[in-house]
Amino acid sequence: MFDYLIVGAGFAGSVLAERLAAGAGKRVIVVDRRPHIAGNAYDHYDDAGVLVHKYGPHIFHTNSREVFEYLSRFTAWRPYEHRVLASVDGQLLPIPINLDTVNRLYGLGLTALELEQFFAARAEKVEPVRTSEDVIVSRVGRELYGKFFRNYTRKQWGLDPAELDASVTARVPVRCNRDDRYFDDTYQAMPKHGYTRLFERMLAHPNIKVMLNTDYRDIAGEIGYREMIYTGPVDEFFDHRHGKLPYRSLRFHHETYDHAVYQPAPVVNYPNQHLYTRVTEFKYLTGQEHAKTSVVYEYPCDEGDPYYPVPRPENAELYRRYKALADATPGVHFAGRLATYRYYNMDQVVAQALTLYARLCRRSVDVAPR
Ligand code: FAD
Ligand code: UDP
Structure with missing residues (x-):
């Protein structure tokens, strides 16, 4: 018997699993239909031995000391300030x-x-x-x-x-000075040994069981649990009852080149050329030294894994209808970028998960016998 069935081993699911297990002594099972933990933040060594981010570049930045200190329990950091060039009118210019x-x-x-x-x-x-x-x-x-x-x-x-x-x-500022960093945040760093290692440490608790390659629907009827935390797409949870909520997808094309450096910046954006939006060269992000280099091209598309909620009024309206269903579903808590339909960065998802954890703890104190 588990106290919580957690659907999704990304930041939302893994932070909640860690807190509920280590902070509140709960028994937790985390399931993910992918073959790995870490959700979209998953990184791994490719065939050439270069550390790459499977789902596109993930750069950690936050103004929240609480979030930074919390994650610092599971990783050391490599200081890193992100910089991007945009290819415009034949030049590579700071953006x-x-x-x-x-x-x-x-x-x-x-x-x-x-x-x-x-x-x-x-x-x-x-x-x-x-x-x-x-x-x-x-x-x-x-x-x-x-x-x-x-x-x-x-x-x-x-x-x-x-x-x-x-x-x-509005995520991208405009500056009159020469600051060419992509982010302004107080804390900007990359997990020293990668995101996946951070997640491994977060989930390494005797009260946490992890099941990969498993859709929760295939096991929910087979295992005992008191409550569920769901971090997948909210419309899918309700079988698209009100219609599909739009999520934007990407096709990632990974390449390895047989030389040490591919481009003059960690990311080059292509606003006006090509079908891809940007190219990321991972060694800049990770600091890895290697004779070869690996990059990823991002091709936006409608079909495929849901990556981005699409912030526009009609989608907010449709999400409100799903939120009403979610609020009326006892015993299930919705968290994360897909389940709350918010264009959140990693730190915002961690903060949201910590807030939900605090609420779950308060509630168990409220209902505890006096
Ligand atoms: P996810 O990481 O998506 O995890 C949800 C998990 O639930 C998935 O692993 C999925 O397989 C699983 N799941 C869903 N349905 C089911 C089911 N039915 N059964 C079992 N498992 C299920 N943020 C930053 O802070 N900095 C960045 O530089 C940055 N770059 C990004 C670049 C790209 C291309 C993208 C797409 C996102 C980027 N982000 C970045 C955002 C970041 O990825 C998210 O904020 C964060 O990973 C969301 O965590 P999550 O747990 O909410 O969701
Ligand atoms: N954007 C743009 N040109 C750029 C960079 C960003 O038009 O060179 C816009 C685009 O709409 C993008 C948004 O700003 O989706 C947010 O950019 P960000 O780099 O934060 O996107 P993410 O990393 O989340 O994909």
């Missing part, structure tokens, strides 16, 4: 757009103050800022929006930025 991006794109020598005026002269007044187009056009104007954002977004989402919530392109 987020910054002072160097504009000066190099237009052959100018602007100062930070002059760049602020440059943007102000081109920015279009948009009131209120609702869409992903509004965010960029109201900050830097239509030309830079067209060069860096419109086509990348169309390719990534199969939608025009005007059809997506502001929150999508």
Whole structure:
């Protein structure tokens, strides 16, 4: 008899398994239909011996000390600040757009103050800022929006930025200084021995049993458990009763090259060329030294594993109907990016899981006999 059946061994499921087992003494079974733990953060050594991320580049960054300290129980870190170049008009330019991006794109020598005026002269007044187009056009104007954002977004989402919530392109800041880091967060680092090792340590508790290659539906009737934590797609849980919730997928094309370096930055974005959005060279992320190098190309698509919830009003409305079903399902708790239909980074999923754990603990205190 288990206290919890946890569906999914990604960050949401594994953090909850660890907390419930090690923090609350519960007996937990974690099932995942994939042949490995770590969900989309899974990494492994490829045939050439290069550490790669199977589901695209995963860079850890957070402003939450609690999340960073919690994960630090299971891994040492390698300091790493992520940098990205975008291929635009025949040049490789820093993205987020910054002072160097504009000066190099237009052959100018602007100062930070002059760049602020440059943007102000081109920015279009948009009131209120609702869409992903509004965010960029109201900050830097239509030309830079067209060069860096419109086509990348169309390719990534199969939608025009005007059809997506502001929150999508708002993930990428615009800067007037020369800071070319992709993220601003206080804590930026990679797990020193990879994500999978971190998950192995998180799940290595005698109260946790892990079953891979197993859909929970195949075993839910066979094992005893009191409650379920579900981290898969929420619409699938309810057999798509209200229709399919859109999730965007990707096809990952992995390549290994017989030389040490492939490109001049960890990630190169291709807003206006190719069917792929970006190319990631893993050795930059991991710090591994190797005579060969491995990269991944990301081709966005509609069909395939669900990776991204698609933030737009009609999807939020459909999700609300599934959320109502979820709230009315006793004994099942929904957590993670797919089950709560949120475009969350890893740290946000960890924070959400820790919050759910705290709620489950409070509840068991509330109902405990006095
Ligand atoms: P998942 O990792 O998706 O885990 C859910 C698990 O549930 C899966 O393993 C799935 O197989 C399993 N499952 C589903 N249904 C069933 C079922 N019926 N039975 C059994 N098992 C089931 N975040 C960052 O912070 N930084 C980044 O740089 C970053 N880059 C990303 C790049 C890409 C291409 C993608 C797609 C995401 C990226 N993320 C990044 C986001 C990050 O992947 C997620 O925030 C995080 O992995 C979500 O964890 P999760 O546990 O919610 O879901
Ligand atoms: N984006 C863009 N051009 C870029 C980088 C990002 O248009 O060069 C937009 C695009 O819509 C993308 C979103 O900003 O989906 C968020 O980018 P991020 O790099 O955070 O995407 P993720 O790593 O989650 O795929």
